[in-house]
Amino acid sequence: MKISIERGALLKAVSQAQSVVERRNTIPILANVLIEAEGDQVQFRATDLDIEVLDKAPAQVERAGSTTVAATTLHEIVRKLPDGALVTLNADSAAGRLTVEAGRSNFSLATLPKEDFPVMASSEYETNFTANAAVLRRLFDKSKFAISTEETRYYLNGVYMHVADGENGKALRCVATDGHRLARIDAELPEGAADMAGVIVPRKTVGELRKLLDDDEMDIAVSVSETKVRFATPDITLTSKVIDGTFPDYTRVIPQANTRRMEVDASEFAHAVDRVATVSSERSRAVKLQLEEDRLILSVNAPDSGAAEEELAVAYGDERLEIGFNAKYLLEIASQVDRENAVFLFNSSGDPTLMREGNDQSAVYVVMPMRV
Amino acid sequence: MPGLCRDCFEQVPPARRCPSCGSPRLLHHPELFDLTIAHMDCDAFYASVEKRDNPELADKPVIIGGGRRGVVSTACYVARIRGVRSAMPMFQALKLCPDAVIIKPRMEVYAEASRKIRAMMDALTPVVQPLSLDEAFMDLSGTQRLHGAPPAVMLARLVRRMKDELGLTGSIGLSHNKFLAKVASDLDKPRGFSVIGRAETADFLRDKPVRLIWGIGPSAQAALETAGIRSFADLLRWEQEALVARFGSMGARLWHLARGEDARRVDAREPVKSISNETTFSSDTADPDLLDGHLWRMAEKVSDRAKAKGLAGRVVTLKLKRADHRILTRRLSLRDATQMADTVYRTARALFDQVGAQGPYRLLGCGLSDLVPAAQADISGDLLDPGAIRRAGAERATDEIRRRFGSDAILKGRALR
Numbered sequence: 001m002k003i004s005i006e007r008g009a010l011l012k013a014v015s016q017a018q019s020v021v022e023r024r025n026t027i028p029i030l031a032n033v034l035i036e037a038e039g040d041q042v043q044f045r046a047t048d049l050d051i052e053v054l055d056k057a058p059a060q061v062e063r064a065g066s067t068t069v070a071a072t073t074l075h076e077i078v079r080k081l082p083d084g085a086l087v088t089l090n091a092d093s094a095a096g097r098l099t100v101e102a103g104r105s106n107f108s109l110a111t112l113p114k115e116d117f118p119v120m121a122s123s124e125y126e127t128n129f130t131a132n133a134a135v136l137r138r139l140f141d142k143s144k145f146a147i148s149t150e151e152t153r154y155y156l157n158g159v160y161m162h163v164a165d166g167e168n169g170k171a172l173r174c175v176a177t178d179g180h181r182l183a184r185i186d187a188e189l190p191e192g193a194a195d196m197a198g199v200i201v202p203r204k205t206v207g208e209l210r211k212l213l214d215d216d217e218m219d220i221a222v223s224v225s226e227t228k229v230r231f232a233t234p235d236i237t238l239t240s241k242v243i244d245g246t247f248p249d250y251t252r253v254i255p256q257a258n259t260r261r262m263e264v265d266a267s268e269f270a271h272a273v274d275r276v277a278t279v280s281s282e283r284s285r286a287v288k289l290q291l292e293e294d295r296l297i298l299s300v301n302a303p304d305s306g307a308a309e310e311e312l313a314v315a316y317g318d319e320r321l322e323i324g325f326n327a328k329y330l331l332e333i334a335s336q337v338d339r340e341n342a343v344f345l346f347n348s349s350g351d352p353t354l355m356r357e358g359n360d361q362s363a364v365y366v367v368m369p370m371r372v
Numbered sequence: 373m374p375g376l377c378r379d380c381f382e383q384v385p386p387a388r389r390c391p392s393c394g395s396p397r398l399l400h401h402p403e404l405f406d407l408t409i410a411h412m413d414c415d416a417f418y419a420s421v422e423k424r425d426n427p428e429l430a431d432k433p434v435i436i437g438g439g440r441r442g443v444v445s446t447a448c449y450v451a452r453i454r455g456v457r458s459a460m461p462m463f464q465a466l467k468l469c470p471d472a473v474i475i476k477p478r479m480e481v482y483a484e485a486s487r488k489i490r491a492m493m494d495a496l497t498p499v500v501q502p503l504s505l506d507e508a509f510m511d512l513s514g515t516q517r518l519h520g521a522p523p524a525v526m527l528a529r530l531v532r533r534m535k536d537e538l539g540l541t542g543s544i545g546l547s548h549n550k551f552l553a554k555v556a557s558d559l560d561k562p563r564g565f566s567v568i569g570r571a572e573t574a575d576f577l578r579d580k581p582v583r584l585i586w587g588i589g590p591s592a593q594a595a596l597e598t599a600g601i602r603s604f605a606d607l608l609r610w611e612q613e614a615l616v617a618r619f620g621s622m623g624a625r626l627w628h629l630a631r632g633e634d635a636r637r638v639d640a641r642e643p644v645k646s647i648s649n650e651t652t653f654s655s656d657t658a659d660p661d662l663l664d665g666h667l668w669r670m671a672e673k674v675s676d677r678a679k680a681k682g683l684a685g686r687v688v689t690l691k692l693k694r695a696d697h698r699i700l701t702r703r704l705s706l707r708d709a710t711q712m713a714d715t716v717y718r719t720a721r722a723l724f725d726q727v728g729a730q731g732p733y734r735l736l737g738c739g740l741s742d743l744v745p746a747a748q749a750d751i752s753g754d755l756l757d758p759g760a761i762r763r764a765g766a767e768r769a770t771d772e773i774r775r776r777f778g779s780d781a782i783l784k785g786r787a788l789r
Contacts, residue, residue, distance in 0.1 A: 152726065
């Protein structure tokens with residue numbers, strides 16, 4: 001195999017590949033990226049056995065062929081090459097080396113046979129649809145903060161993507177929860193998605209997917225089966241196993257009868273929470289919310305380190321209420337609000353609280369209070 | 373040379389018997405009244421408590437330990453003469469001493485005796501660092517003017533008080549640091565009182581084996597032996613850098629200990645780092661129901677102790693020992709610290725399920741660590757487990773019922789498995 005490729009195109013393709021590769025792994029071939037050249041393009045494939053990313057780039061192919069080489073090393077080299085350089089990759093299968101040449105730089109890298117590279121078995125996807133990048137970005141960005149890291153509840157270690165009854169009929173819905181907070185985000189159901197099986201998209205896949213979603217105009221081809229999910233742009237294909245488990249019935253977690261309504265400027269609220277939480281050094285910093293008519297007092301009382309209090313003007317007309325939350329959780333949900341005021345719906349100091357943006361039902365957050 | 377009668381506490385000149393009371397238990401040492409760091413170690417503590425409570429046992433070999441499969445936790449001095457040692461497997465102890473009286477440990481009784489001894493030590497100095505129920509370090513620096521007597525006299529009085537009021541004996545080691553005080557208390561057991569002064573430290577240590585150091589177990593010993601280190605004299609030949617290079621932080625400590633130096637202070641407020649409980653089964657088992665019952669009881673014990681101490685833990689640990697003695701441990705960090713048996717059990721149970729069927733097991737234990745005050749515990753609920761709040765309420769009510777009507781007043785069904 002011998003190809004020449006522009007440094008920028010190469011860097012983009014290789015960086016996507018190397019981020020999938022697991023840093024610590026015991027199977028040497030999994031640290032490698034598979035490079036295959038044919039016609040007028042080259043493709044780079046990397047996998048951690050759960051996720052596979054395939055990235056295509058245009059190249060001048062002098063000699064078709066393929067090889068595998070350490071993904072991080074190749075990435076580091078390409079990153080350090082000058083912008084605009086033309087890079088030549090030349091695989092010498094007899095010597096088991098790949099030479100990387102650019103200008104006066106010359107590298108020789110050890111290769112492993114391409115036959116050893118595990119290619120993810122292709123499977124039948126029952127559901128195929130197209131979704132706009134901005135729509136997917138919103139679905140995953142607004143839900144991923146609530147993904148659990150708890151290994152014993154592995155079925156919470158991802159975003160549950162499924163079809164559900166939304167405000168205006170069927171919706172494409174993403175839900176994530178760690179048992180302390182929950183995010184439920186809806187988007188208009190894309191054509192062809194109605195029969196999609198619900199899948200739990202693993203956290204790492206959500207992170208990799210994000211890199212495909214920067215371009216607002218881009219359409220993403222989504223394919224879903226019971227065991228796999230695939231997201232593809234014309235250049236990049238991301239295939240991932242889904243979490244083999246049952247996502248819990250989250251609907252009963254979302255409070256329906258919370259009537260005490262507080263409306264507050266989300267950014268003012270977030271800043272105030274952040275300020276008062278400063279005095280606490282505990283890992284789970286508890287912030288107390290004291291509500292009375294059109295007034296919110298946020299306070300933190302940490303016996304060992306100090307106390308803080310801040311008052312905010314809010315819209316609130318119900319009876320007095322005192323309720324405590326983990327400061328971090330409040331900050332995270334408040335930072336999801338970007339257009340309107342944050343609306344909090346409380347019940348009692350022991351019950352889950354609901355938060356949404358104005359009256360928008362398409363993004364709903366639930367947070368569990370804590371004892372203060 | 374300064375001297376002391378251990379029976380009438382008179383300061384006496386060198387002699388065979390005390391001029392005042394005629395006792396032969398005299399103690400002489402040039403630095404006797406200058407040393408202030410002491411280690412008190414009860415003599416065969418559990419066995420002594422049992423003998424005290426049942427005089428018929430006085431001359432019999434008594435072994436405290438659990439069941440056929442257990443190990444010796446304490447052997448009385450009669451049994452020790454026959455070769456029984458603590459931590460020895462029970463069957464081996466019985467081979468050496470077939471007529472031994474085996475007694476299951478009564479921890480509450482020992483804890484009660486320990487509390488009384490602790491109170492006596494607290495009367496001597498505010499700086500008492502208990503190591504376990506039956507031993508403690510004391511720093512008596514600056515207490516001479518308070519008591520009107522040097523530390524050595526007060527320590528002799530302490531063991532006398534323990535004998536008179538509790539019927540228990542202990543041995544004292546007195547020196548200028550913790551390491552040597554602990555070594556000294558072991559020199560002349562039972563009812564010993566040994567002194568290691570500054571002047572004799574180097575001579576005393578030179579030919580002693582390094583296993584004398586507390587914390588040097590068989591594996592560390594083997595590592596030292598590979599380096600040609602058996603005695604303190606061997607250690608003295610090493611440069612500090614060389615020891616550190618070879619043994620890490622332990623090397624630096626060894627270098628100082630070789631010279632009889634130990635800068636650790638007697639720390640009265642050594643915090644509890646973890647709470648755990650384990651049980652060795654009477655026979656190996658892989659029965660999930662049986663194991664589940666054990667798991668619940670262990671979780672409940674851990675929780676009881678956490679509640680008693682006003683502590684809660686963020687990390688739950690599960691420990692399993694397989695029939696081939698391989699130990700499996702799994703741990704999980706909780707979002708919220710807990711002291712509830714229900715949470716400890718459910719977490720340990722999830723860990724147990726993760727381990728899968730690797731049984732049969734001979735031991736199961738669970739523990740709580742990364743401890744915080746109880747006020748920071750169980751402060752938030754779980755959205756996906758709305759029943760947790762109800763179960764926590766039930767557990768608090770159960771605790772209250774037990775407090776009033778005894779620990780058997782109410783039990784979970786799974787505790788009976």
